[in-house]
Amino acid sequence: MRSEREPSGTLTDLIPFAASPVAKGILRRKLRHMLSTERPSYYDRLRQFETELISEALRQARGNQAQAARMLGLAPTTLSSQLRRLGIQATTFKCATR
Numbered sequence: 120m121r122s123e124r125e126p127s128g129t130l131t132d133l134i135p136f137a138a139s140p141v142a143k144g145i146l147r148r149k150l151r152h153m154l155s156t157e158r159p160s161y162y163d164r165l166r167q168f169e170t171e172l173i174s175e176a177l178r179q180a181r182g183n184q185a186q187a188a189r190m191l192g193l194a195p196t197t198l199s200s201q202l203r204r205l206g207i208q209a210t211t212f213k214c215a216t217r
Contacts, residue, residue, distance in 0.1 A: 170205050173198070174212070182213035 149171050159167075173191065180186035187209070188198040202209060 166205065169201065170207065173201060173205065173207060177207070177209055177212040180212070182209050182211070184209050 149168060173187070176187040176190045177184070180190060184198055184202075185195050188195045191198060193201070201207075
C-alpha cells in the first residue's frame with residue numbers, strides 16, 4: 120500500500136532538470152543544508168527539493184510556466200500538476216527578477 124506522503128513519479132520528472140544550469144547552485148547548497156540539519160524523512164526532503172527547483176525555475180522564467188517547464192525538461196501539464204501538488208502559485212513569481 121502506497122503511503123499518502125509518497126510521491127508518484129516526481130523524481131523521474133525532475134531528472135532532466137538536475138543537469139541544467141539552473142540546478143547547479145541549488146543542488147550543492149540545498150542538499151548540503153538538507154543533509155546537515157535535523158533528519159526529516161526522505162519524502163519531506165524530496166518535497167522540499169522539488170519545491171526549491173520548481174520555484175527557482177519559475178523565478179528565472181518570471182512566472183512563465185511554459186518557459187519554466189522547458190527549463191525543467193517537463194511537459195507544461197506535468198509542471199502544472201506539480202504546482203498544484205506542491206501548493207506553488209506561479210503568479211507569485213511574475214514580478215520576480217533574475
